[in-house]
Amino acid sequence: MKLSCRVWSGWLRSRRPLLVVLASLAPVGARGQSLEEQVIQRRLEFQQAELEYEAARAALSVVDRQFSAALNTVREAHRTGDDQALESAYAQAQARSGPLAAQERRVDEARQRLAEARQAFVEVLNLSLQQLAVAMSEAPTELRLTEIDAIYRDRRAELSRLEDGGEEHAFRIDVAILPDINFDPRDGPEELETKAQLVEAYAALVDTVISDIDRRVELLNEQARSDRQREDLLRAVGRFDDTNLPVGVTTGPPGSDAAADSTGVGNRPLTLEERIEELMSYRAQLVGYRDQVLIKARTFRSRLRSIV
């Protein structure tokens, strides 16, 4: 949250002149806020919801691993025939199944809050764009027009990202920057162990994101398959005029009408295939990034071994 506030205060400082222009244009909202203040507030709420969602997923990943480890212990005890160990392992697995269910509920709730925050942000961005369009048409000078236009473009791009990505915007790792955990010549075994664990935990987080991408790609693929088969049906029954009966009322297959197309905005949303392609590209970057992180972790381990 602190990080998020720092980022936004920087953003606000860099755009203060433009915001002053906007503030003078924006009417006061229903709750005493200008539209501009509502945009900023809902953006922060959206970001907060994103962070909470990601934190919930990361926590779920940890609990899930603990539960899986407990199950492995059960299997191992079962294999060796150690009844006492088996009983103990069962108890441990049972104890860990509770937190797992609770954490799954938490992720679901966080996902719901994120969806609501996204929708609220989209709505206020749409209103803001309308107001900016009016402001541009009434801009008294070229300079002010340019200023408003810059904000308009930013907002438009922001809206497009929100509309395109949906869940994809939940969390992104910047693959250009490795975790800022570095070797210090003064590091002793304890520090090296801690740093290695931190870097490994980060690699595990990247793994979680990769798994999540795989899940999303599978869902998108399923949807694409379903859409494809529906389109095949409509194309096939219309191809030989089997749906064109002599009743005088033309009723083409649904979706055949240009006006029925829902991609009405100027910048069209990404197609399913484009979304899959984008996710797979990001996944490939993440895999490479995770491997680099693991190399860094191995370096810490190797140094640790050399001094112990």
Add this chain to the structure above:
Amino acid sequence: MRRRISYARALVFTSAMLAVSGSAAPAESQVRFRDLVVTLGGSAESYSGNFSAVTLPIVDSTEDATAAVGEVAVSGSLILLGSRTRSFDVSFDGGMRQAAAFGFEELDYAPREWVGSVSPRFIQGLGSWGSLRVRGLYRGRSVQDRPPMPLFLQPGYSMLQGVVGLITRSFDGLSFDARVDVEETDYGALALVPQLDLLDRRSSGVEVGLRWGATSTIRVHGGLRWTEYSNQGSFDPDDPFRRDRTARVGMEWTHSGHVFAQVGLDGAMNRSNSDRPEYDAVSFRALVTTPLPAGFSLNAYAVLTDKGYLHETDFARLVPGEEADNASIAYLQVGRSLASNLDGAVRLGWTRAETDFGQAYYERFGLSVHANYRPLTR
């Protein structure tokens, strides 16, 4: 067959020119195929009924016929220009369907249908306000050895259509759309069946719509259409050829989620300079797609149409002996991906059309198996 340049052709030409003029940007002009599909299919069909069709040169006394049918088709789109704000593509679809028909009293038939269509489409984003769409469509169809009823096959024709449409983005949750289209359809009448020319028509229409919602959307729409049948008489010496005006209103609900569902209801009022084709009609349609276990999916599509004429006449309507008063279509398909680029499907189809006049009808049942191969999909 007429080959004059019509306003429809002019619009198609204009759309192509617009697209070509818009395709200058080299960065956006990567040409590629989208969804190239090769379809192979086979089906068993049964037909029954006593419906008569004046556009057929032959009649047969049977009320039951069967057919074994095979088909092959190719469809896809060629994207000539593609960006987030502007695109130009050309869709095409062509196929051949061969049937071997049995059960007729006089002789057996082997009808062969050839169909093809090509549709250039240009979309231009209009800033944040919406997008402009210009589309042309040419569609051709020919039928060899067209059998008598009850095995109903649409006769051959060629059709040209041009459409200009506008779709806006959402304003306070509402988006608007509008379209204007012109169309010319020419039925290729043979010397033995000049009656087919009765179906020749020219029409133009305008439609506006309003849509709201996100995962579930509702669209209401209304439109007007003007149609000229230059080969049909109106029985009015001062205005001798049939001219119709049709007003349509409708609504459509669409849910796009794990299950896709779409339901539409349309009403039409057709008025004419001739009494006999004046009617009111209502049409209902539904489309559902849902995933099933083990990678299967279920698709269902149905259309029901009912018509009521305003004036009593002693003879059959519109194109005498061929117009139905109501019609129903239903398809049920179960499909599954067999490989990443191969889908298989089993489909049941049912069609029934009836007239109040003389209780005439025809009905069709079909069971078919289809394979859709996408050679460009990895």
